[in-house]
Amino acid sequence: MAGVQVSNLSRSFGAHKALDDVSIDFADGGFYALLGPSGSGKTTLLRQIAGFDFPDTGRIAIGGESVERVPVEKRRIGMVFQNYALFPNMSVADNVAFGLSVRGEVKAVIAAEVQRALDLVQLGKLGSRRPHQLSGGQRQRVALARAIVTKPRVLLLDEPLGALDKALRVDMQIELKRIQREIGITTIFVTHDQEEALTMSDRIGILREGRLVQEGPPEEIYDSPKSEFAATFLGDANILRGDTTGTGIRLPDGTAIAAGAGVSLAAGTKASCAVRPERIRIATGDGIADHNTNMLKGQVSKRIFAGNNSTYFVERDSQTIKVIVQNTGIERLAEGQEVVLSWSPESTVLIAVS
Amino acid sequence: MAAQGATASRSGLRSALPLLLPAYLWLTVAIFLPLSAMVFFSFMTDLPLSGKPWALTLGNYAAFFSQSLYPTLLWASLRLGLEVTLWCIVIGYPAAYVLAKVLKGRSREAIFLLVILPFWSNGLVRIFSWAMVLREGGILDTALNAVLPFKISIDLMYSYPAVIIGLVHSYVPYMVLTCYLTLQAIDDSLIEAGRSLGASRLQMLKRVIIPLSMPGLVAGAALIFVPVVGSFMEPRILGGRTGTFYGTVIEDQFVAVFNWPLGAALSFILLAVVLVILASAAPVLRKAA
CATH class of the missing domain: 3.40.50.300 (P-loop containing nucleotide triphosphate hydrolases)
Known part of the structure; x- marks a missing residue:
């Protein structure tokens, strides 16, 4: 050995x-x-x-x-x-x-x-x-x-x-x-x-x-994937791209996304954030507004039911975000519904774009 | 299930009959009938075609046993067959291995073509070109003397080696082809697996590659041994006086002496001996394969 x-x-x-x-x-x-x-x-x-x-x-x-x-x-x-x-x-x-x-x-x-x-x-x-x-x-x-x-x-x-x-x-x-x-x-x-x-x-x-x-x-x-490739190849990941703010990114439409893990980058350069689909909460209405929470609004475009969980595809600003929700029997969202997505900065990984 | 299978194969045979018939009719007409005639001739005192009176006899077969010449020549022919087969294995198997396992793509096609090439030329032309190469003052002699600083004389013509050379040249493609097919079917990962287990190339050859290519070796050997034992053209042209073998004696009976009955009897004795050899070798070969 x-x-x-x-x-x-x-x-x-x-x-x-x-x-x-x-x-x-x-x-x-x-x-x-x-x-x-x-x-x-x-x-x-x-x-x-x-x-x-x-x-x-x-x-x-x-x-x-x-x-x-x-x-x-x-x-x-x-x-x-x-x-x-x-x-x-x-x-x-x-x-x-x-x-x-x-x-x-x-x-x-x-x-x-x-x-x-x-x-x-x-x-x-x-x-x-x-x-x-x-x-x-x-x-x-x-x-x-x-x-x-x-x-x-x-x-x-x-x-x-x-x-x-x-x-x-x-x-x-x-x-x-x-x-x-x-x-x-x-x-x-x-x-x-x-x-x-x-x-x-x-x-x-x-x-x-x-x-x-x-x-x-x-x-x-x-x-903590260190690249977009690692994030998407091992498991599923939503990739959001924008300019770094040091500890997160600002999306093209001005929304700030805070990241808890990953690299820290000089502000102003291009970077992306990776979020696992199962880490995102999906809700109707105003959702949970919180200083420590990343939040995006969007519209459900597709739902795939897989028994123990459902995958929602949410459209926002010409990007599709994938959300996986455990089937707890409480919430079923219809296609076309306006929703709010939220997730914690700890679930967000900042990745340098090479 | 079994009954169903039998019915299925029976109806399968019926529908296959139109496909089988032409081949079997042709074989019957072209081989079975003439061969039966030959069997009949072999028991006659003389050919009925010559108009002379004839009778049935066992004398032609008795002639084989009463004259030591025929058994001696048969033995020489069997040895020739064995020797040519061995040379074909020695020369053909490594070539087949390289073709199947080393070469890839265009170079494989090119080398393959060179192996098949003898098939595309007339047998007689092949033998006479060997005669030009092997005789004294021939191509080999001249070429060697042009290169070497000392004088040597190469005259292989009308000798046993010349017969071997000619026969090996004619038959080696069979060995290359049959071995190539079985060698190519051996998965490369088997060889890699063997090496990863610590086997040397020689051990791999002995324990995996040769056993797995045995069917090709056996098929090639049978394809070569049988016709070489009965060969007459190469021994006659390249062997001259030393080239008297069982096959040439049979040929003499048909084309020179016109003793067809004796020729036919000698042929069937050869056939019987070859069948006995193949049958007695079968269990050993099947086990090896």
Whole structure:
């Protein structure tokens, strides 16, 4: 087991910069999600850490040892692939045994370790099956058992749940987390699914166009995004743009929005505020006028009912603001209704516009 | 369910019949009838076409066993088939691997075309061009002597190696094609998974890639071994006097000696031996595949 340090890593494919000066410290034993849209460089970063591809510049260290020029077969990593990549010509047990047997381990040791790994993923009785006789979730577990049986220093997962259906995915998320805790292995997990990243990981790194946009625990990124991209990519956010007043912004129509968290900026520059839809209160009439409350008037243009909550789209000054209201059974607003939106400055994040 | 399935496949067969018939009619006319005639000839004392009297006999088959020449030549032909097949694997498999796993896009198409090219040229032309290359004072001899500072004499013409070279050249595309197809079907992530587990390239080849491409190797080997054992053109032209094999003897019976019954009998013995070899190899090969 070991931590992974990535420092100033860059990699270009022709004119395309797949990774641009990325530095992340993956703590020993942590569960880390790399999140980003396709083409953001998250898979490239994972493959660099695995050793399938070498960086142009920068350094990768596993357990303090520089590995950026070490080929994958010598890095002692475990990897789970999106399509599982099980060897179809071998039984489940032989698949799991592969890593140990290419190292020349003794047969008895291999058999015991394989059984332990299969028990850990709850497939103890299926060792003699062939991969094609298993369901998607079972194959996933075999791939995981195969990756961890060699006691790798770090476990790399490339969208491992991408091919599973929704219900199985939630099960596997819990299962994966349990196994990771049980063996305490440093785990780096690539996903484009923000919910998966939020629920499973200790820390999240958001990538965009080869650069690390923001990095930190899920709560921190969600509550204090440092860019419009981070705010809108991880969860939903309303972005209001205007000129800074130092601790907030003034919208083009003169309304002042106070922000409680985020950066403090020199007055007069362009900036934006991000507000999560579930933090906004929606009311008819004059609403709750309060010095410490941000307030905007608007008109409901659309309502989407989703059972436990409703999403309202409120139009104001040619901008649509999204509001999510829990279904408490009290208030139902009709489309076209004039409403007042209010939220606290603490729920408002000031973001510098670059 | 089972009964339903059977009904479905029966009605499926009926509707498929018009599609199957032309092919099977053609096979019947073009292969089965002449072949039956050949079976009949192989039991005759002489050809009925020549007007001479004829009778039924087992003598043509007995001739194979009474003269040590025929078994010896058959053995030589089987060895030739084995050797050519092995060379085709040695030469063709790496090429197929590079085509399937290393090259991409246009360069793959170009190299692929070079592999297929022999198929587009006439077999006789191919063999005679080898004759020009291999003979003394031929292209290989001249070229080597032009480059090398010392004098060497290359005369491979009318030798066993010349026969091997000609046959391997003719048949290696089959091995490349069949292996290419199975190698290409192997997902690249399997190779990456193996490497991430610490396997060297050689271990990957031995434990994953070769087992998974075994069907292609077997198909290629069967496609090459069977015709090479019966080959006569390459041995005759490139082998000269050393090129006497079972196939050339059969050909002699048909075109030189006009002993069709003996030629037919020798052909069917060859067919039987090849079938026995393929059948006895089948369980081993199926397990490997």
